[in-house]
Amino acid sequence: MGYLSAMGKVRQVRIARRTGFCYGVREAIDKAKEAAAAGKRTHTLGQVVHNEGVIAQLQAQGIKTVDTLDQVFEGTAVVIRAHGVRPEVLARAESRGLDVIDGTCTWVIQEQREIKRLVDEGYSIVLLGTPHHPEVVGLLGFAPDAIVVDEESDWAKIPRRKKMALLSQSTQPPWKFEQLAAFMVGRCHELKIVNTVCPVTIRRQEDTIEAARDVDLMVVVGGRSSANTKELTRLCGIFGTRAIQIESEEDLVDPAVFDGAEVVGVTGGTSTPIEDLRCVAERILRLAGTPEAAAAAEELASAALMVAATPAGRTTSLPEFVAG
Ligand code: SF4
Numbered sequence: 001m002g003y004l005s006a007m008g009k010v011r012q013v014r015i016a017r018r019t020g021f022c023y024g025v026r027e028a029i030d031k032a033k034e035a036a037a038a039g040k041r042t043h044t045l046g047q048v049v050h051n052e053g054v055i056a057q058l059q060a061q062g063i064k065t066v067d068t069l070d071q072v073f074e075g076t077a078v079v080i081r082a083h084g085v086r087p088e089v090l091a092r093a094e095s096r097g098l099d100v101i102d103g104t105c106t107w108v109i110q111e112q113r114e115i116k117r118l119v120d121e122g123y124s125i126v127l128l129g130t131p132h133h134p135e136v137v138g139l140l141g142f143a144p145d146a147i148v149v150d151e152e153s154d155w156a157k158i159p160r161r162k163k164m165a166l167l168s169q170s171t172q173p174p175w176k177f178e179q180l181a182a183f184m185v186g187r188c189h190e191l192k193i194v195n196t197v198c199p200v201t202i203r204r205q206e207d208t209i210e211a212a213r214d215v216d217l218m219v220v221v222g223g224r225s226s227a228n229t230k231e232l233t234r235l236c237g238i239f240g241t242r243a244i245q246i247e248s249e250e251d252l253v254d255p256a257v258f259d260g261a262e263v264v265g266v267t268g269g270t271s272t273p274i275e276d277l278r279c280v281a282e283r284i285l286r287l288a289g290t291p292e293a294a295a296a297a298e299e300l301a302s303a304a305l306m307v308a309a310t311p312a313g314r315t316t317s318l319p320e321f322v323a324g
């Protein structure tokens with residue numbers, strides 16, 4: 001690594017504020033760890049977080065991911081992840097005698113209640129979301145006839161109805177929700193808009209934009225399929241800062257990526273542990289830092305993390321353990 005860093009120019013790496021897991025993801029992971037720590041055989045229904053490193057860590061603690069309830073034996077603890085599920089799935093898990101641990105994010109529970117209430121009140125539902133995303137699939141369990149739309153090219157399929165209601169998957173970009181709301185004004189007589197974009201998503205975007213303003217390059221860390229991560233990358237570009245998106249520090253192998261960058265910003269999606277951002281910061285400094293920065297990479301990365309972290313837990317709060 002030393003011969004690469006000798007050519008580097010990066011003298012500082014900054015980590016965006018309020019990064020790390022969102023509270024929904026953190027709670028679901030903690031619930032799974034708690035169950036396993038209490039000696040329960042514990043499964044999560046679907047990956048509890050879109051992050052391979054965290055999944056491997058949970059597996060090492062005896063927590064298995066299953067795709068369907070059929071893979072779970074009676075008496076096993078099954079953790080519902082933050083995205084939530086259709087109500088039938090919960091009912092089925094309970095009727096099969098599984099120990100259901102509901103990790104559905106409180107924000108998503110609120111969305112589910114809102115959408116159901118609007119259906120009961122006779123509104124035709126339009127949901128801004130990614131089709132087949134688990135949160136959207138769960139919401140459709142409460143509003144089976146809802147029309148799911150994503151990109152603007154989909155919007156023409158929204159029919160004209162008298163009473164319509166618009167909601168959003170929690171991680172959709174606020175600007176898209178606003179544009180769709182404006183589009184729908186002309187499609188119906190009565191339009192109810194319930195803004196269900198999660199505040200964590202909005203804050204994450206604001207903090208990323210703030211970090212991007214003062215750096216030469218942004219590194220966005222998160223799963224390739226994570227929509228909220230892609231949106232962060234896109235926003236950096238809109239605000240005029242070059243951005244690259246990676247899944248982990250292992251994706252950083254070419255120091256040329258940092259050519260011309262003296263100060264680099266790091267941010268991450270809501271499923272990216274803040275520890276991963278520290279590792280990325282250290283890797284950048286070792287790979288492309290000035291000789292001084294590369295030599296002090298570990299300390300500088302830890303200092304950047306301290307600046308970014310707030311007292312509110314940024315990681316899961318339970319001590320690590322290895323299942324016996
Ligand atoms: S992004 Fe928001 S709604 Fe989704 S799990 Fe995280 S906190 Fe909950």
